[in-house]
Amino acid sequence: MATVKVSTTKNGTRAMNYAEKRATVKDGLNCEINNAKNEMATVRSFYNKTDNIQAHLVIQSFSHEESQQLGAEKINHLGIELAQKIAPNHQIAVYTHTDKEHFHNHIVMNSVSFSDGSKYHQHHFFDHVKTLNDELAKEHGLSIVTESALERKTMAEIKLEKKGQIPWKQEIRNAVDSTMGDFSVNSYERFKACLNEKGVDVTIRGENVTYELLDSKNKVRGVKLGEDYQKEPILTELSRRSNLGLQQTMSAEANQMRSNELRTAANQERQYQTRKKEFQKEIQQERYIDRGFSL
Structure with a gap:
């Protein structure tokens, strides 16, 4: 089963530093992962949107059984697929941690779109991400957690x-x-x-x-x-x-x-x-x- 948690941060670089430090596998959507921090900061600076929320964070976790079955590379790829569903016009970095029984992705999404400079907002963000994650789980034959929205x-x-x-x-x-x-x-x-x-x-x-x-x-x-x-x-x-x-x-x-x-x-x-x-x-x-x- 794949579950998600969501949050935001006013310091995107700090969030990425934390996620990268313990990552076994990493990859990026619309950015070069080894230069993702600079590329995201450049987009925020270009559109003069460096204050308030800089990044949206999603933690995508997998059960112990599915962690062993899928492996770190596949789980990282599932993180990229989820990122594509959430915001295809944003830069997103996906860091996979394997230091616990439950492998999980730290997904860091730039709040500013590289295509038009708009700031991302989806009311009821958790519900939206959970729905997309459930769709992804169905596509890959993974179990779905039927739990109420996180508040x-x-x-x-x-x-x-x-x-x-x-x-x-x-x-x-x-x-x-x-x-x-x-x-x-x-x-x-x-x-x-x-x-x-x-x-x-x-x-x-x-x-x-x-x-x-x-x-x-x-x-x-x-x-x-x-x-x-x-x-x-x-x-x-x-x-x-x-x-x-x-x-x-x-x-x-x-x-x-x-x-x-x-x-x-x-x-x-x-x-x-x-x-x-x-x-x-x-x-x-x-x-x-x-x-x-x-x-």
């Missing part, structure tokens, strides 16, 4: 859920999920207003976002809820939606302008044809008069 839950939360109770942190997660599931929410102001309607207040201070359940006054930072509830993923997705809406508006306006131009041209053509007929009629009348005919 940063405490033991107390897990115990409450086993009793059929909803922990207050989960209430906040549900409110955020529901709000972000509405694609008309495309600004922080709209995001905040919708959460308020659901009984949750949200505040951004510096690099942190804090949620408060209004009924109980319980507060928690996004980092404690999981990656999808942190400041940058939320704002990045809202910005993407806003830009998409602007493009659609501009496209609609352009279509309207073109339609107006066509209508104007058609009116001008009709006016021209009317004047032309009137002019031809006047010419005909003058000819009748010149010939001595009365009209």
Whole structure:
């Protein structure tokens, strides 16, 4: 069985140094693995996106039985295949560790696309990666782990859920999920207003976002809820939606302008044809008069 864990880092080079130090096998997607750190840093610098999240991290682990069956080279190749599914237009380094019974890949993905400079964001990143990893497992005849999506839950939360109770942190997660599931929410102001309607207040201070359940006054930072509830993923997705809406508006306006131009041209053509007929009629009348005919 192949399982995954996900996280992010603000220091991509440090993450790669750690992963490379213990790697038995290493390879890269869209980069030369021995120069991957420099190549990724160059792309971030070129697009002036060196701050905040520099890399997305995925740990892809295999059972002891499958580790022995597949071997390090094959497991590294499976890491490359998963990387290709996740982000084909990003530079990704895959480092395979074999120092434990469970062989595993450290997959380090540059947050900035080399093709257009966009920053990677996939809401519910863990769910997305797990789905792709399950697809990969099916393709290679590996077993699939049927477990719930990874969120940063405490033991107390897990115990409450086993009793059929909803922990207050989960209430906040549900409110955020529901709000972000509405694609008309495309600004922080709209995001905040919708959460308020659901009984949750949200505040951004510096690099942190804090949620408060209004009924109980319980507060928690996004980092404690999981990656999808942190400041940058939320704002990045809202910005993407806003830009998409602007493009659609501009496209609609352009279509309207073109339609107006066509209508104007058609009116001008009709006016021209009317004047032309009137002019031809006047010419005909003058000819009748010149010939001595009365009209």
